[in-house]
Amino acid sequence: MKNEKNTIKSPQSAARTGAPKRDYWDEAKKLWYKFSLNRMSVVGLCIIIVILILAIFQPVIAPYPDHIGAVVDFENASKAPCADYWMGTDTVGRDIMSRIFYAFRSAFTMGLGVLAATVPIGSILGLVAGYWRGKWFSTLIMRVTDVFLALPPIILALCVCAVLRPTLLNSLLAMCFAWWPWYTRLTYSMATSLRNEMYIKSAELLGASKAHILFREILPNCTGSILTKATLDMGWVILNGATLSFVGLGEQPPAPALGTMVSDGAKYLPTQWWISIFPALAIMLIVLGFNLMGDGVKDMLSGKE
Amino acid sequence: MAFKLLKKIGVYIFVLIGLSILVFLIARVIPGDPARQALGPHASEETVQALRERMNLDKPLPLQYVLWLKDAVQLDLGESLLTRRSVVADIRQYLPATLEIVLLSSLCMVAGGILLGVLSAKYTGKWLDGIIRVLSYLGIVSPAFVWGVLFMLLFGYLIPILPTTGRIDQSVAAPAAITGMYTLDFLLAGNVAGWWDAFRHLILPGIALMLGGMAQAARLTRGNMVENSMKDYILAERAYGVPENRILRKYLLKPSLIPTITVMAMDISSIFGNAFLVENLFNYPGLSRYGLSAMLNKDINAISGVVMVLGITFIILNILSDLIVAWLDPRVRLMGGSED
């Protein structure tokens, strides 16, 4: 065929030439069907989509888009939820709702950023450690992972944050520092159990390259678990990010962050409860959304394996 | 099996050492000068230099680590830059308070979670199951500090029945320190009124901390029990006429608990993590609040000390959970269980 090289690049590609073209649209439709079988997952997805829309289109949707900055309006300060301000205002008169919508941006940035970095790195480390289990570097990787896993992630993140200047980027980096080992452990246990499967052995015997075995044979079998965990983790990372901003690390005022809003408002409980409660509910809603989606993602990808 | 246990302990010791290195590195990587930071901008250069030398900051990094380790093993973790006391003394003062809360939360979490899970499994599909499942979901997705804020609002202010700060009222004198845990010390001294006061102060932060883990435990227990209830051995036991309640309490519960224990060990260690915020919120003078202020103020000795304590606690928890799993699951006990 086209490939004139003599070495077998992949046993599968030899068989694949001449096979019918994959219908990706059809596969996508099937995946969606499996996901949607679980009603709650669809609810979760809707929640997340709504929040995303609110975040992205905040300047257009929010009633007071400029209240995210250093705006003061003492006339309207500390107003309870009413027609003008659906979620009330804080002590300097900023609309809570608009600020929450904007805070969703940093929340999602945090979640996506952390996962985009830790999922690939953590997973690859785990695959390597699992496949070459017994070799010195595998043991090294796993021992280092064990060390990182010895502490609750929030504490690791706090430590790192403590030594860096408090910004959104630094808190994001701190979270990455704390989060990667979970994926390493996940793929490690999958790789160790899969590497003894027959199809891996036969691929090895046929002379497939190690890269091929790792990425075209083992990894596809792990994607289900990885993606399910990643979906759930989006919620947890955002939650931990809120925790960091709750103690004052992370994005600094006057930019709104969900955790900061909760902690600032906690001082004014119980009389001005809205300042604290609405951001807290927003956090819960995000985590709930991703949690609900998680079940659907699991169902969607489990049939594929 | 004993050999495997020893091997595991060896791994844990390695983890502890690794943790100490990690924490040491983090603490020493602070941009800026910790000595200067501690003494403030007005201190003279000589005093700052003296402090630097005392803290070994002028020596090469590996040497610093070795010196630190040597001291640490002799239980000298240096001096806190904030409190100016030895870190060990600080830890000794604050640790029991945190332990008190964590113990209470963990017990309730485990007992409550398993109970709810069993109830949920027993009445699967009925309304009780539905309620427990919804509540568990809410419990899992809400962070501890949100619960803290909510409960503070509800039971501290709206219906002011529970105290929201501190360990005991100002009017009550602290008990003679035997264990450092006020509730226990009061009991040991026979002071019921004092015990009640101390206990009341534990309730709000304790509940805030345990809800997440309890919800998780309930969900897991329920899931495992429902899954196992469809296995052949349960069907066989039913076929032999074993009463349904007995099956539930004995033959279904034991195999279902095994996967849950490991997760609960992790949940207990995350209680420690959440305690950082909850103690702050409730102004509870525990180790986590101390640790948090250390982190916010770049008090490196205190940070290292607190993190090491947490690391050791985590390892003890892991060993305990391994032992419990081995006790419950004969396959692990006799075959050495599954590979790492």
Place this chain on the structure above:
Amino acid sequence: MSDTNRAVDIRNLFVEYKTYAGMVKVLNGVNFNVDAGEKVAIVGETGCGKTTTVKSILRILSSNSRIPKGEIFFRGKDVLKMKDGEVKQLRGAGLSMIFQDPTMSLNPVFTIGEQMFEAIRNSGQEGCTRKDVQQELAVKALKETSMPDPERILLSYPFQLSGGMRQRVCIAMSLATPRDVVIADEPTTNLDVTIQDQVLKILKDRVESKNSSLILITHSLGVARETSDRIYVMYAGNMVETAPTAELFKRQLHPYTQALMRCIPRLSGGGVAEGIPGRIPNYLDPPKGCRFAPRCPRAVKRCHEEKPEFYDAGSGHQAACFHCEGGL
């Protein structure tokens, strides 16, 4: 009411399962009976409803099952109308069941002894709540199945025994206390071929020595021939033929049974074994009339519209086929 000589008498049983996709109508009017002391085999393909039939006798069907019609008599009493206390007695003393996979049917975190004692404890026999009586009965039962060192076995966990030993434990458990009927659901399918014979022989011995009845489920005609006095052939939720063993192998009346016989390769004459073309029906939307009709070489128009009854062909031989109507 039913002939109390019969240990089990199932009449016109319909069972369906409620699933997301709809009602799965598994059993389509099953007629089945076992006399006291008789050994009966149910032979059929996977999915034909053999396990559902026996599970309904013990009333251990899953919670999404429905029994819209039918009666099941155990020693003359209708099982489906029994109260809790009677059901407990039914399971504790009347019947016992041996499952297909001995690995899955023994609780992995309890010792063999604990499980056997539990079974004995619920038998309602005199003294069965006493530890020493349980021990004695358990040891005796294990010895009867030729298990070496019964005391040590009682202290072991299931994973410490081999597959064959586990199944023998299950056989011992099922006959530790007297039973009227022992149900064995494909007891040797998951065992090594070399052990299968041995286990079957032990099962047969034990049942005979206790004068119990045996309901043996198998997909192998050969196993049925070795072990039973009478055979039922089952297809897609119906009993299609029944006869004493020797008679059934001499002549088969139902087209399905005939096809089954042709599936067995023979050493003497016959030639190559054939398969049966077609597939078992979809239980969500089963065919009207005879469920074998779509695959049957001898089907006529009536077969697709009416469901055949069990027609008597003399000497204990019955078949559910219109070609047998009015005897032979």
